[in-house]
Amino acid sequence: MNVYPWQDLLSKINPDEVVKVVQDMVRLKSINPPGLEKGMSEYVKNYxxxxNIPTETLEFATDRYNVISRLKGKGEENPIIFTGHMDVVPVSKDEEKRWQTDPFGGEIFDGNLHGRGSxxxxxxxxxxxxxxxxLxxxxxVPPGDIILVATVDEEALMGGAKSIIKTDVVADAKNVVVCEPTGMELVTCCRGRTWADxxxxxxxxxxxxxxxxxNAIDRTLMLxxxxxxxxxxxxEHPYLGTSFWQITVIKGGVEPAIVPDRCTITVDARLVPGQMPQDIWNLMEQLIAEIKEEVPDxxxxxxxxxxxxxxxxPADDPMIQKIKGAYEVLSMPYRENGFSGTTDGTIFRRIGMEAVIIGPGDLACVHKENEKVSLEQLAQAVQLYLITMLI
Known part of the structure; x- marks a missing residue:
């Protein structure tokens, strides 16, 4: 482990800077859908x-582009990606009524920064x-290159990350740190997800x-x-529990006087390690086949x-060891967990990277009213990321 005068380094970090940066970004309504990340992309690029960190943009669609910054290291270790998405989910009119603050105000009180995307x-x-x-x-100068990858479209189909891995711009990296909210616990395993109409x-x-x-609706009820x-x-997984599926959308019918000839359900499935998405749809085909035995048409x-x-x-992955070292420097108890959602980390793993997830915030308060992030965790994240970049 590389040794630095850690306390001297950490004492010089201005805690107000990250608060201002996050406030600024929360106030940018980078809502997806429809994909309004342009203001966020400009902010990240300009920052x-x-x-003086070399920065480029990669277009995903009109007015939607990923931002990639690379801080050169000594070349002693492989490059490391730190990644986060710039889009946020919309705030419905009903949800907005339940907010205690302006959802895009970035207000600070009770030790938290409040707002959609916080x-x-x-x-x-x-x-x-x-x-x-x-830095x-x-x-x-860190031991290896540090690459910031800020993506668009994560909240939809992860199109931003998918477009990046089609290029060679980050192909030399071996590890990716996904800065999603984990309450500053280290996540070393993640559920899968697949959905279908x-x-x-x-x-x-x-x-x-x-x-x-x-009646297609009656037939759908059979399924x-x-x-x-x-x-x-x-x-069953010790951190991630069980695999399951559920119906999240139903669309059917033409108009009240017509027996419907089509009904569509959207099935969302969440998977524990050891199971692949195609397994789910093979099981669905079996259920459909069983119904056909009873109802041939x-x-x-x-x-x-x-x-x-x-x-x-794997537990012996170098990135896990680096972050464990950062916990030690900060005298934080090491806490490990799994992630119930899915992240861009899944996409970067497809080109041979190993992933971990760690970041400030609580997944239980997102995609709903009164989303917030602890200022204490926000400061911890800057310190932990900084040490991880240098170890």
């Missing part, structure tokens, strides 16, 4: 350039930006004729009832919308 995940992204900026401003077909008829046509009595086979189609693999990082 990193102001610290935990998910402008706090983590801002902390990584400030840590890299501190650059003070002429501190399943369309059940029927035959239209005039709704005044009893028994006419084939839903099959799902309700079925548990996905899996081996039953017809359903599966359209897979996205597939994200679960993952586990």
């Amino acid at each position: 990193m350039i102001s610290k 935990s998910d995940m402008k706090a983590g992204l801002g902390a990584a930006m400030v840590a890299m900026g501190y 650059a401003e003070n002429g501190i 399943i369309t059940v077909k029927g035959l239209t008829a005039h709704a005044s004729q009893k028994g006419a046509g084939i 839903m009832n099959k799902m309700a009595g079925y548990e996905i086979p899996h081996q 039953f017809e359903a189609e599966i359209e897979i919308l996205d597939q994200r693999e679960p993952w586990v990082t």
Whole structure:
């Protein structure tokens, strides 16, 4: 482990800087959908350039681009990515009524910074930006290159990260630190996710004729009832628990006087390590086949919308050891956990990287009213990221 005068380094960090950065970013309404990340991309790019860190942008779509900054190291170790997404989920009109503050105000009280995206995940992204900026401003050269990757579209189909791995811009990195909210616990394993639209077909008829046509909604209920009595086979994970699926969207019908000939349900599945997304849809095909044995003209189609693999990082991975060392420097108790959602880390793993997740904030308070992040955790994140970059 590289040794630095840690307390001297840490004492010079201005705690107000990261608060201002995160406040600034929360006030930028980078809502997705529809994909309004342009202001955030400009902010991140300009901040990193102001610290004299070489920065480039990669276009994902019109007015939507990823930001990539690379702080050169000594070349003694492999480059490390610190990544965060710039988009946030929308605030509905009903949700806005439940907020105690302006959702995009970035207000501070009770030791927390409040606002949409404060935990998910402008706090983590801002902390990584400030840590890299501190190194650059003070002429501190890390053992290996440090790469900031700020992505668009994570809240939808992770299109920003997917577009990055099609290039070679970060292909030399071996590890990625995802700065998502974990309460500053180190996450070494992550659930997978996959979802699909399943369309059940029927035959239209005039709704005044009893028994006419084939009601696709009734047929869909057959499948839903099959799902309700079925548990996905899996081996329970000590951190991540069980695999499961649920129906999250239903669309059906033409108008009230027509027997519907189509009904579509969206099925969202969450997977523990040891299970792959395609396994889920093979199981769904089995359930459909069982219904067809009872109802020969039953017809359903599966359209897979996205597939994200679960993952586990080996306990002896160098990044885990680096972060353990950072915990020791900060006299923080080492805490390890799993992540119930999915992150861009899944995408970067597809090109051979190992991932961990650690960041300020609480996943339980995101995608809902009164999202917030602890100022204490925000300061800890800057320090922990900084030490991890140097160890």
